[in-house]
Amino acid sequence: MRREKSGTVEKNSGKGRVLVLLGLSLFVFYCSWLVVAYYQVIDPFGDRTASIHYLDLGAIETYSTNLVNSIVWDYRGYDTLGEETVLFVAIVGVALVSRAMRENSTRRMEVDASP
Amino acid sequence: MTGTDKGIVSTSITRTSARILGLLGLVTGIYVMLHGHLSPGGGFPGGAIVGSGLGLVLLCGALYPERESIEGWHVVKGLAALGLLLIIVTAVALRSVLLSTQELFSVWGGGVTLLANLAGGLMVSIGMLVLVYSVVVE
Numbered sequence: 001m002r003r004e005k006s007g008t009v010e011k012n013s014g015k016g017r018v019l020v021l022l023g024l025s026l027f028v029f030y031c032s033w034l035v036v037a038y039y040q041v042i043d044p045f046g047d048r049t050a051s052i053h054y055l056d057l058g059a060i061e062t063y064s065t066n067l068v069n070s071i072v073w074d075y076r077g078y079d080t081l082g083e084e085t086v087l088f089v090a091i092v093g094v095a096l097v098s099r100a101m102r103e104n105s106t107r108r109m110e111v112d113a114s115p
Numbered sequence: 116m117t118g119t120d121k122g123i124v125s126t127s128i129t130r131t132s133a134r135i136l137g138l139l140g141l142v143t144g145i146y147v148m149l150h151g152h153l154s155p156g157g158g159f160p161g162g163a164i165v166g167s168g169l170g171l172v173l174l175c176g177a178l179y180p181e182r183e184s185i186e187g188w189h190v191v192k193g194l195a196a197l198g199l200l201l202i203i204v205t206a207v208a209l210r211s212v213l214l215s216t217q218e219l220f221s222v223w224g225g226g227v228t229l230l231a232n233l234a235g236g237l238m239v240s241i242g243m244l245v246l247v248y249s250v251v252v253e
Binding site for chain 2: 070
């Protein structure tokens, strides 16, 4: 019984290993396909297309003459959104921890004062 | 009335100077936020200036907010973050709508940048305020 069970487990794990290998190879194939597609579509690294675009069209596209601000809040808006999310979560965490500490201390004071 | 209570130092000197300096911080921060697309500054520094000014007012005992109003600040902070999310997700469409009404080098320029500066600054300032309240006052 026990041997049977372990045998089935081993059989399952072997099948699972094959599936994992298959999935991994598919993933690697997909990633390499993505890299090839990327190199065909996007300009090569070191090309200054993005910086030239910011310099030429930054003020006209965003109407923000402070180019630093236009890049931070407009072109890289999602990056800034992530920073704001980090700040938001940090503040919420501090507020929650301080609230829990306060409730703990008031409960202790009530326990001390009750008898 | 003088007294120290839970990290607040409240004398008439601190209260009077906190009113003046807090108002200065408020005005400076709003200026920095509104002119973020023209001059150095923007949402983060403007929000930090406003938040530290209001935090000074809080620390010097010029205002005694109730705990329920802090809950309201959390709600405003969340709404500001939501607004920032909406502005940045719809940036492309918003830009084409706003650009027809705007001109370069004016305060009502900037478009998406101005709106995102304001929303982010609101979130950062209320966040700083909540931070000061929860660390020092509670």
